[in-house]
Amino acid sequence: MLFTCYGLKLTIGDLTSVQQQLSKELITDYLTQIANRQFFYQYMQKNQSAPYTILLIDIDFFKVINDQFGHDRGDQVLIELSSLYAKALPNNSVFARLGGEEFAIYLPGDNRPKACDLSEQLLSLAHTIELAANRTVSVSIGVSFKAPEEAFNEVVKRADQALYKAKNSGRSQYYIA
Ligand SMILES: Nc1nc2c(ncn2[C@@H]2O[C@H](COP(=O)(O)OP(=O)(O)OP(=O)(O)O)[C@@H](O)[C@H]2O)c(=O)[nH]1
Numbered sequence: 001m002l003f004t005c006y007g008l009k010l011t012i013g014d015l016t017s018v019q020q021q022l023s024k025e026l027i028t029d030y031l032t033q034i035a036n037r038q039f040f041y042q043y044m045q046k047n048q049s050a051p052y053t054i055l056l057i058d059i060d061f062f063k064v065i066n067d068q069f070g071h072d073r074g075d076q077v078l079i080e081l082s083s084l085y086a087k088a089l090p091n092n093s094v095f096a097r098l099g100g101e102e103f104a105i106y107l108p109g110d111n112r113p114k115a116c117d118l119s120e121q122l123l124s125l126a127h128t129i130e131l132a133a134n135r136t137v138s139v140s141i142g143v144s145f146k147a148p149e150e151a152f153n154e155v156v157k158r159a160d161q162a163l164y165k166a167k168n169s170g171r172s173q174y175y176i177a
Pocket of ligand 1 (some may be wrong): 033058059060061062063064066070071072073074078099100101167171173
């Protein structure tokens with residue numbers, strides 16, 4: 001069967017694929033192609049019953065990277081970091097770009113040694129992105145574990161406070177809330 005939509009003749013199959021594409025675009029970050037903020041918060045809201053860990057990751061001095069190496073290189077850094085992290089993360093985690101140079105990871109469970117190992121790994125991976133001779137990217141990370149009965153926005157708030165401490169203590173490190 002054919003439908004007419006904005007002057008185009010579309011089959012049901014076409015409409016389904018357009019709809020699927022639009023649904024995917026709504027939850028995907030346009031630049032890095034990982035999940036976006038909207039998807040991340042919806043996912044957290046729906047997965048509140050079991051223990052989980054949140055990692056907030058923020059690239060250090062990103063404004064300086066843009067200013068010194070150009071906005072395109074800045075974009076490239078966001079893409080490279082996303083790709084490195086997406087490959088390194090466990091399959092059951094959710095990785096999203098919250099906006100700008102800030103990323104978040106939802107990790108099922110609240111295993112502290114595991115969160116520490118992962119944070120160390122993410123700090124090291126950032127340093128594999130070279131900006132110039134002897135100059136690499138660095139990130140700061142804030143970690144929080146969901147407390148019983150704690151609302152998801154409170155868990156994120158504590159991770160954000162830990163991130164703030166990591167930034168204020170010299171960057172390129174992680175803190176646990
Ligand atoms: N290239 C690029 N830059 C972006 C994008 N989104 C936000 N920015 C830039 O990211 C920069 C963030 O700067 P700040 O919030 O000052 O943070 P910072 O320089 O990383 O400093 P610290 O977080 O304190 O280490 C701003 O200059 C924004 O313009 C983007 O999609 N691409």
